[in-house]
Amino acid sequence: MEKKEKKAKKEKAPKEKGNFNPLLLLPIMLVLAVVGSVAGSIIMNKFINPEKEVAAQKQSSTIEEGQQIVALNEFLVNLAKGKSGEQQYMKITISLLVDDKKTSEEVTTNVAVVRDAVVNLLRQKKADDILGSVDSVTKLKEELKLAINHNYGKDIVRQVYVTDFVIQ
CATH class of the missing domain: 3.30.1130 (GTP Cyclohydrolase I, domain 2)
Incomplete structure (x- = not known):
């Protein structure tokens, strides 16, 4: 009888909310940081500072034949x-x-x-x-x-x- 009562209590007891595993948070934050860094670099290079790339290409002159x-x-x-x-x-x-x-x-x-x-x-x-x-x-x-x-x-x-x- 006691076994049935224990089972009933377990079933009636609400599941604890906030059963949070902090070890899962670390890899998620790490992945988000890497993705954010890569996205930021791409945005900076392609959209915000494209004139620096053009200027660098102009300056890196190659020596033509005979020069x-x-x-x-x-x-x-x-x-x-x-x-x-x-x-x-x-x-x-x-x-x-x-x-x-x-x-x-x-x-x-x-x-x-x-x-x-x-x-x-x-x-x-x-x-x-x-x-x-x-x-x-x-x-x-x-x-x-x-x-x-x-x-x-x-x-x-x-x-x-x-x-x-x-x-x-």
Whole structure:
């Protein structure tokens, strides 16, 4: 008789609500975090910042057949005095992309014209101008290209590559 009463009590007793297993929550949260991260990355890359990808493609120019790279000796230049009033120096090494071997030889022969353009441009710059923003080195490369071409009198430089630079 007691067995029947125990069974009856078990059947009559309501099932406990909130019988929650916290071990199940951890894998679910982990999966949600991974899915959210992947979705966020895709949205950022495809929709919010597509112009950075286009800019990177423009900058990553490939060297076409016949083009030459002319490596120049290192430049050590006094920069313009900044807010601190201290004299700063820049050591920079650049290489120039030119159209062909003939132009490469011409640049090598007239390297003084190129060096003059680079030194004159860099002496006007402050360290903050060069290090101030994310794309300041890219702007500097473009300014160097324009200055060299202007000093030379024609467009001989297609691209300027900065291979080393230090500001002290």
